[in-house]
Amino acid sequence: MAEGNALDGDAPYVPRQFTVNDRTFPNTSNDPFGYVSIGVGTSCYISIANQGSMDHVLHFHGFHVEVLQASKHPERVGWIKDTMPFLVGEVTVVRLDAFQPGMYPVHNHNLIAVTNAGLYPGGMITHLDIQP
Amino acid sequence: MYRTLLFACSVWCMSHAALSQALPPQLFSEMDGIHFLDDGSSVPIWGYGWVTDGYITLPGPLLTYNEGQAVDLNFTNPSPESHTIHLHGLDVDQANDGVPATSFLVPTNGDAVYSFVADQSGTFLYHCHVTTTLHLTMGMYGMILVKRPDQTLFDGGPAYSEDVPLLFSDLEVATNLDPVGSFPFHDIRPDVFMINGISGSKLEEEDQMVWAAPGDTLALRLGSMAYSRVRCHFPPELHATCFMSDGRALPEAFAVDSLDVFPGERFTVLVAPEEGFDGVVSCEFWNMIDPGVEDVQEIRFGATPSSVGSAEPFLLKQGYPNPADQWHAPGGIEGGFAGEVVVRDLQGRECFRGYLEGGRFDVSSWPEGAYVARCGNLPPTRFMVTH
Numbered sequence: 298m299a300e301g302n303a304l305d306g307d308a309p310y311v312p313r314q315f316t317v318n319d320r321t322f323p324n325t326s327n328d329p330f331g332y333v334s335i336g337v338g339t340s341c342y343i344s345i346a347n348q349g350s351m352d353h354v355l356h357f358h359g360f361h362v363e364v365l366q367a368s369k370h371p372e373r374v375g376w377i378k379d380t381m382p383f384l385v386g387e388v389t390v391v392r393l394d395a396f397q398p399g400m401y402p403v404h405n406h407n408l409i410a411v412t413n414a415g416l417y418p419g420g421m422i423t424h425l426d427i428q429p
Numbered sequence: 430m431y432r433t434l435l436f437a438c439s440v441w442c443m444s445h446a447a448l449s450q451a452l453p454p455q456l457f458s459e460m461d462g463i464h465f466l467d468d469g470s471s472v473p474i475w476g477y478g479w480v481t482d483g484y485i486t487l488p489g490p491l492l493t494y495n496e497g498q499a500v501d502l503n504f505t506n507p508s509p510e511s512h513t514i515h516l517h518g519l520d521v522d523q524a525n526d527g528v529p530a531t532s533f534l535v536p537t538n539g540d541a542v543y544s545f546v547a548d549q550s551g552t553f554l555y556h557c558h559v560t561t562t563l564h565l566t567m568g569m570y571g572m573i574l575v576k577r578p579d580q581t582l583f584d585g586g587p588a589y590s591e592d593v594p595l596l597f598s599d600l601e602v603a604t605n606l607d608p609v610g611s612f613p614f615h616d617i618r619p620d621v622f623m624i625n626g627i628s629g630s631k632l633e634e635e636d637q638m639v640w641a642a643p644g645d646t647l648a649l650r651l652g653s654m655a656y657s658r659v660r661c662h663f664p665p666e667l668h669a670t671c672f673m674s675d676g677r678a679l680p681e682a683f684a685v686d687s688l689d690v691f692p693g694e695r696f697t698v699l700v701a702p703e704e705g706f707d708g709v710v711s712c713e714f715w716n717m718i719d720p721g722v723e724d725v726q727e728i729r730f731g732a733t734p735s736s737v738g739s740a741e742p743f744l745l746k747q748g749y750p751n752p753a754d755q756w757h758a759p760g761g762i763e764g765g766f767a768g769e770v771v772v773r774d775l776q777g778r779e780c781f782r783g784y785l786e787g788g789r790f791d792v793s794s795w796p797e798g799a800y801v802a803r804c805g806n807l808p809p810t811r812f813m814v815t816h
Contacts, residue, residue, distance in 0.1 A: 311616070317430075360513075361520060398523075407692050409656065417562045
């Protein structure tokens with residue numbers, strides 16, 4: 298574009314940046330709006346929306362979560378999962394029961410999306426901070 | 430032409446002390462493997478193997494535990510770079526999570542023990558969590574099965590006859606050929622698509638097929654370490670029912686004709702093939718970025734007595750350390766060793782068992798290729814036979 302070239306509508310989609318709450322790792326983990334922080338023995342609801350242009354799949358370390366709502370996978374309500382897809386435009390709510398303390402990554406398991414402009418680690422990685 | 434191969438005493442003795450504590454099953458990682466593709470070409474791989482086997486495979490060995498078992502997974506890393514084992518889905522504590530930043534790295538020549546309780550039956554995965562995008566596509570992953578002694582899927586769940594582990598993965602040949610130059614990682618676009626590390630015509634070979642006797646109920650343990658979404662199509666003759674996902678029972682089992690397995694997901698699907706069923710479960714590998722089918726691989730079913738085919742695909746000895754940078758011994762090496770030596774070939778077949786006479790034995794009649802020699806509990810030694 299900077300060179301004045303025309304846009305090629307047939308060019309393959311090659312995303313280079315992947316964000317959680319508008320942040321890329323490591324900023325996700327440095328900003329209280331980028332990660333989940335709760336006390337051990339408590340529960341929380343986590344709402345996840347895929348506003349991107351490709352499907353994503355999130356993996357929770359340390360925990361399974363219960364699917365309470367999944368707008369494009371209604372059959373999955375009640376499933377207990379540690380890895381789940383989020384289709385383009387999907388809105389999901391899960392419940393996390395924080396039974397053990399520690400720092401646990403939550404990240405995209407489509408591993409091209411845990412990079413910043415091609416560098417690992419980056420992109421769609423954040424974490425659960427389960428306080429003792 | 431006559432060539433002899435001799436064992437250097439110093440090599441055996443040097444590692445004796447290190448091995449004396451390695452008697453429980455221990456995984457190791459290496460970065461010098463080769464993996465043969467369907468067209469006969471080979472690509473470099475990194476991966477895991479059992480120390481007692483001495484070679485790595487793609488995927489790594491299938492780890493099987495009993496529900497409730499307290500597991501100490503021993504790991505050693507003789508490879509040139511740091512690695513870990515992340516126990517994907519087992520909900521282990523932070524210390525054993527295998528993430529470098531929050532757990533620990535296993536550096537070159539380092540050992541580690543991952544301790545956890547396999548408290549839920551089901552299908553799980555393991556993989557290296559160092560520079561995951563690269564180390565995974567290079568082959569550092571495998572499947573974990575946690576089973577119940579009563580051969581039911583879960584407490585109160587259905588009984589079944591046999592486990593069929595089916596691990597989907599893919600790789601980009603260009604990345605494996607040049608892992609250091611593979612930057613940027615978001616550009617990885619797989620071009621080899623695999624089930625249990627193999628694809629194409631190799632999946633049609635008898636030892637890779639799924640055999641079902643009349644009345645058998647097989648538990649397909651589907652898991653994905655791919656960069657693609659895998660859509661499996663189950664023909665109606667299989668009467669496929671999905672009971673579990675990610676190591677948990679589903680609230681309600683459901684009959685399934687097609688199923689999407691995203692990267693990192695697992696499903697347990699019970700199939701009860703109709704008598705004489707001779708067909709396939711076709712698996713489409715969909716590009717996650719530009720949706721479209723990149724490739725289709727097929728899981729082939731056959732009907733025979735249940736004694737044929739044990740559905741142990743991970744036992745196939747395919748991945749292999751590159752023997753060229755171990756012992757390439759055209760002229761022989763001086764030395765000797767007194768214990769019984771067992772030599773196996775690339776396929777894991779035993780080629781020699783016995784004692785060396787005068788510290789050497791004759792390999793002149795052996796086919797050219799790579800072999801692994803083991804002696805007692807000493808670390809395995811790899812060597813090439815050339816003529």
